[in-house]
Amino acid sequence: MPIIEIENLSHTYMKGTPMEHKALKGTSMVVNEGECIAIIGHTGSGKSTLIQHFNGLIRPDSGKAIIDGVDLSKKRIDIKALRRKVGLVFQNPEDQIFEKLIGDDIAYGPFKLGLPLKEVRERVKWAMDMVGLDFEEMKDRQTFALSGGQKRKVALAGILALKPKILVLDEPTAGLDPRSRNELLDKIKSLNKLENLTVIFVSHNMEEVAYLADRIYVMANGTDVLTGTPEDIFTDKENLQRYEIGTPETVQALYRLKDLGYHVNTSAFTISEATGEIIKVLANGEGGNRG
């Protein structure tokens, strides 16, 4: 069942001024409940403008945006209810943190919802656990002394504590070390698969796109140009080149082997699958062009 329906959506910044800039030019997208969707595309392709429609930060200039039954093109909507359903985590975590202590910062949203203290505490604990921050150890730590990666986790926990139905993330792992990255990806995956949270994320990291996404939307020049499973997208060499889409490091190596004449399947993007492809050609005594 679609939880987000975007149809022919356009948005122009600074309309009617010399600085006028068309960020979205008739883009469409359907997200089903419980899906995990990656949006990829170059800087300026309209990704950030699009995702700001999901919780009503930007309202449609023209076209349709229906988020969990709420039609954003209608004049009067319950914006508070919408923001409760849709949690948006921005790219720069420091923008989203303003309390002095970590625990207080994560508790801010649930308090504003008017929840009783006990439940706020439980939600904060749950959210901190979800992002891998130890509740007892970290709740009374100062937020300003945190590293970039830790701030990212605090910002995400603050949104999760609101228990949104749809989670929207802008570059969730940029700046995280490998383990924090893997842990966060695993948490997002389990929230998506086990708790049926609908997840939409913008990313330029193709490893995490391949790992997390059920489906990818490719954006270029303010519109959606391509959609498909990671397998569809990463095996479509012509479009990869046309839209300058990067691939995971594994796929990059497999394409080079394929160009040399080895019979490898380039849709093998996990490290163990890609390794399997290499073992297969070596075991078959395949020589490639140079053999």
Place this chain on the structure above:
Amino acid sequence: MKPIIALENVSFSYKINENNSVSVLKDISFSIFPGEYVAIIGHNGSGKSTLSKHLNGLLTPGSGDVWVHGYNTKDDSKKLDIRRGVGMVFQHPDNQIVATIVEEDVAFGLENIGVPRAEMKQRIDEALEVVKMSEFRKRPPHHLSGGQKQRVAIAGVLAMRPDCIVFDESTSMLDTFGRNEVLQVMRQMNEMGMTIITVTHRMSEAAEADRIIVVEDGKIVMDGNPREIFKHKEMLMQLQLDIPAVSQMAEMVHNKIPTFSKELIHEDELINEVNRVSKARS
């Protein structure tokens, strides 16, 4: 050879209130020599960003000394010489771009230090040429892609003619193409003799350097060439780090096919090794 940057027993802590402080760097000593390409890695909160800010005097040690070209970074009268010697490129190019036209942005630092007009033009030309952005010189920077913006930021630093540039997670906001553009520029500058120090979370990027310094809990726990460092998979994993995807693949192939080398760190090496083993077997 004399080091370009030398750290001697550097410690640093952030004061969080009147009675408490968090110790971030703990008695760190090492030297960077001219022409080196060094990657600094470590997990979030290990102290590597604080460390990188000590390399050109943005931060000064609580105890110990940092010497840049023989000048102590605590010596305020030498601050300009130090900053001129060691440039810095940050994570968000947007934070570093100030002008509305690419070439004016590159000129900004030069105007500040009073470079004569004719020389300025020459320096801008050169810097934009190195980062391959000459054709964009009249464009407004905010319409460029992330990789292009970052290259403009690098040109701005380059025009100051430093001997060393520190890249503080400068590729982490870029897509594959943008990242490769910037990595190529870094390699090229190093080949021209520039000392490069890069702080990164991407192991394949650290593998590009000649030397890797691993920071953990404010101390240096490993220091060596990438091939040496990436042999210690277990230890790196314990430090919340990893080995490059290529190294993981090589190790797994090696476990099935023992003649396949497991000590590979670059994609080129992986391709060559597949060719070599495949030839030997066919």
